Amino acid sequence: MDYRRIGGTDLDVSVLCFGxxxxAARDGNDNETSKAGARALEAALDAGVNFLHSSYEYGTRWMMTDVLRDHPKRNDIHHVIKLPVPDWDDDGKFNETKFRQRVEDALSELATDRIAVLQWMWRARPNDDEHRLPVLANIMDDVNAAFEKLRDEGKAGYMMTLPYTVPAARASLDTGKLSGFVSFLNPIEMELVEFFPEMEKNNQGFLCIRPLFQGILTDRHQSWDEVPEDHYLQRVKKEDPHAFDKRAAIRATFADEIANENGGSFARFSQRFPLYSPLVASMVTGLNTEAQVKDAVEALDGIKPRPDLFQKAYDLWKADFKIT
Ligand SMILES: NC(=O)c1ccc[n+]([C@@H]2O[C@H](COP(=O)([O-])OP(=O)(O)OC[C@H]3O[C@@H](n4cnc5c(N)ncnc54)[C@H](OP(=O)(O)O)[C@@H]3O)[C@@H](O)[C@H]2O)c1
Structure with a gap:
């Protein structure tokens, strides 16, 4: 397993972050899914993964608690947690008690003393720039003060954000209070790459979420027709009915120039692509089975930044693709 330092921090994290x-089952049922997830987490830790993502929203932390409670590597793990305060229906008001409680809950559920990275987010309903951007200016000082208290108590390391949109990313960086972004990055979602040169210059960090575009960028299903009715991708279909079309378009765009770099496998390319940027320290990847962990570990063996290839992919995306 390779490790990279998150820009602007003292955190050396595995390039693979467990998502x-x-x-696991959301209802705490120790069924086959949960057992497979627990084995996947164990396998990831055995393979050297020292970075775990989690959220109270997923309802899967109970499985992590079971694995981590007495795990010998428990104290070597860095955690990144999702921390949405204010949430959808909080009317743009920041609540320090809620912010702190989410961190305290995570400390207890993850059997740890410190959360390395708070993936702070602010939400509104509707969650668009018109409603979100004015909120940021009103709350940022309070959010930062709440974070600094936790940091000074040794309970939190750094605060980054998932900005959702490009204007919110701009506004976030302009606050000067965040260590970087934890956000979507894959061959279909490169919107935040425009900030990379500035972030590198300012010694900030980027953690990638969903490198496989929720599994669409693997070869598992070729079209919506192949996705079973009860599969979670059916929910993705409602949100993004063009997901497979996007995959086809980006594959065609990248075919000759990029995919051959990875033995012609677009799935392999997707598993590696974010880490070709030196700014990206780790990829939060959904890993549900030991086989998926093994495959990801193999794909990332010896991975090194390849800024030229990353730039080439970004240039192609900008020129030919950029489907919003
Ligand atoms: N707003 C947020 O903060 C936010 C939003 C989304 C996600 N996340 C985090 O990011 C993590 C990853 O997101 P994601 O799961 O949506 O996207 P992803 O990492 O792009 O896709 C993961 C999915 O791809 C499939 N997969 C994984 N390895 C594979 C392999 N080797 N071969 C074939 N298929 C493979 C798995 O699906 P199957 O098991 O179904 O086959 C897995 O669920 C989440 O677990 C979560 O921790 C955060």
Whole structure:
């Protein structure tokens, strides 16, 4: 396993970060999904993964608690947690008690003393720039003060954000209070790459979420027709009915120039692409089985930044693709 330092921090994290969103039953049922997820988490830790993502929203932390409670590597793990305050229906008001409680809950559920990265987010309903951008200016000082208290108590390391949109990303960086972004990045979602040169210059960090575009960028299903009715991708279909079309378009765009770099496998390319940027320290990847962990570990063996290839992919995306 390779490790990279998150820009602007003292955190050396594995390039693979365990994403548990679908790694266990949400109701605490220790069924086959949950057992497979627990084995996947164990396998990831055995393979040297020292970075775990989690959220109270996924309802899967109970499985992580079971694995981590007495795990010998428990104290070597860095955690990144999702921390949405204010949430959808909080009317743009920041609540320090809620912010702190989410962190305290995570400390207890993850059997740890410190959360390395708070993936702070602010939400509104509707969650668009018109409603969100004015909120940021009103709350940022209070959010930062709440974070600094936790940091000074040794309970939190750094605060980054998932900005959702490009204007919100701009506004977030302009606050000067965040260590970087934890956000979507894959061959279909490169919107935040325009900030990379500035972030590198300012010694900030980027953690990638969903490198496989929720599994669409693998070769598992070729079209919506192949996705079973009860599969979670059916929910993705409602949100993004063009997901497979996007995959086809980006594959065609990248075919000759990029995919051959990875033995012609677009899935392999997707598993590696974010880490070709030196700014990206780790990829939060949904890992639900030991086989998926093994495959991801193999794909990332010896991975090194390849800024030229990353730039080439970004240039192609900008020129030919950029479907919003
Ligand atoms: N707003 C947020 O903060 C936010 C939003 C989304 C996600 N996340 C985090 O990011 C993590 C990853 O997101 P994601 O799961 O949506 O996207 P992803 O990492 O792009 O896709 C993961 C999915 O791809 C499939 N997969 C994984 N490895 C594979 C392999 N080797 N071969 C074939 N298929 C493979 C798995 O699906 P199957 O098991 O179904 O086959 C898995 O659920 C989540 O677990 C969560 O921790 C955060």
């Amino acid at each position: 548990p969103m679908r790694s």
